[in-house]
Amino acid sequence: MTGFALGVDQEEWCGQLRALAVERLRPLAEKGEPGRVNRPLLAALGELGLLERVFASGALDLCLLRESLAYGCTEAETALALQGLGAHPVLRAGSEAQRERWLPQVRAGRAVAAFALSEPGAGSDAAALALAATPDPGGGAAGGGGWRLNGEKCWISNAPEADFYTVFARTGEGPGAKGISAFLVPADRPGLSGAALDMLSPHPIGSLAFDGVPVGPRDLLGEPGRGFRVAMDTLNLFRPSVGAFAVGMARAALDATLAYTADRTAFGGTLSDLQAVAHRVAEMATRTEAARLLVYAAAGAYDRGAGDVPRRAAMAKLLATETAQYVVDHAVQLHGAVALQRGHLLEHLYREVRAPRIYEGASEVQRTIIAKELYGAVAAR
Template structure:
């Protein structure tokens, strides 16, 4: 049983504790403890089930306010502890529609957010390109104004929900200016003429991922989110809203790894006792537990700041994402080591977790990018 004492911390309200209870109970009843043979089909099913359960409402704006980051973080931590694909399905509904929640017109919100919340439409966030990953300011996809429409030409890659999404929030260059100032954001329905899946990408932790090709894809002017040239800001603020929740997912993986390690150490015979009696094992478990709690403190501090803190929270969000993902990698690696040969055997949970955690140190801002954000903020405060 994962530690839940953190829910008594002052960052939370009673509604957050109730949410943690309800999601945990839902996961225990509805999720299989193993990897899906068909991740795309499993993801479709999970989105529908999460929508039917009412949990996807957490991931979108209700029209008057931003999503509650503490609720998002609790949901992701809990889902990730039970199953990586469930966390993925939930998270992408939020990230994929996040630009609409934060910057969409009333009509755009009415058209898409209720469907996303109900699990009737699968969302995707299409920013990364073959020649630009973390360097989002230098995207090459173009969008040209033709009459009342915009015509998009280019490619996107490593797009989560690629091939199963009902719409893609797509970032493209609309002006002559170089860098961030020339980008805009569009809602592109998946059935648009000229939009196709060029390649399904297989990764170590299976989930729907694709390279997309936009061949003169036309969308109406009303499909633009915000104003021309605001795309970079829209994309970065969307990522910043959900950055803390990536750390929360990593925390869920780490908690599960710690639970698995404790259980294994208590069951594994070693001499006249168990592995848990060994001093080296105790030292390792102590380090793992400390890393988990440190991550939780950073995550829920940052989530609280985004919800009610009323201050610039980029540094706190970056610290939370950086520490939690890097620490989870260490915790899971230690759990694998404690399991010995079983730790690298397919079908054993810690082996699955070892593959699940790796991408979180890369996507939505790699660890190196988070370190730059933190350092720039420190230097700015020092007047340097």
């Protein structure tokens, strides 16, 4: 890929993914129950080798994968992304035993993963986590000399139906982010319970309660007190790909709007003949293209190991998610009442597009990260 265009092979692959999403995955998604994990859909993602690509590819391939699936089936995109988000810490920081136990099952779509970071009092401010990991020298699961987890997690995708959770808890090695550790917690651990939450978006999301849940040294992901780095490493990869998800939705809304306004008759012609409509569509297309290119640039920076990945990732997520909201909203406006009917593509996208501006760091948090990185560079000079 150059700075401005994908290669022919990449374009062909994206086209194949869009067709696959519509023909093979959307029928499975439509059979699923809103707010519940769709295990047949996950199994299909595994059988098609798409979950394998999440773990075997770089950031750019992940973005192309998420964008293309989102265009044709947002449920398939989200199911795939949540597997990656929940299991990426295991891939990067897990022990050999943890990777061997869980990653083949995740790649096959047989085990459901979840990323358990947010809490009722710690959403955007991830360093303010309160879930306590209290030392338990004589107990703990998996090896003794462990901890007991007490507290809550909230707004956790795939909860409470996941088979395991990547859990971030305060072990107290230092203040703030320095005292957080990451654990792999199987769903059947005693003291762990959860409840589904009824949210605007149709994907599964819930809360978790930890009542003395035992964890031991063999459950750690990485080193004690280094869990915040595990979380940020995961988010730096997935934030640009959240932007890719948003771009996929924006492109679907834009294409639907182009087709509709070119055909819909009004005021003696088609809607596309009206300058106000044509200019609105031109703005939608320009913003979508700008967001798409920024996402690709951020992914390329991650794959190169560039030092400015946090800033680029934040910029990509910020612009792409805000752009998608703009594009889908104006697409609904140009379609009129038909777009508000249950089952219409734009009605679906209108519900889906709102959450990405909040999760994995709200837009305001992305602006804070960008500003901090910019001023940090000034101070370094």
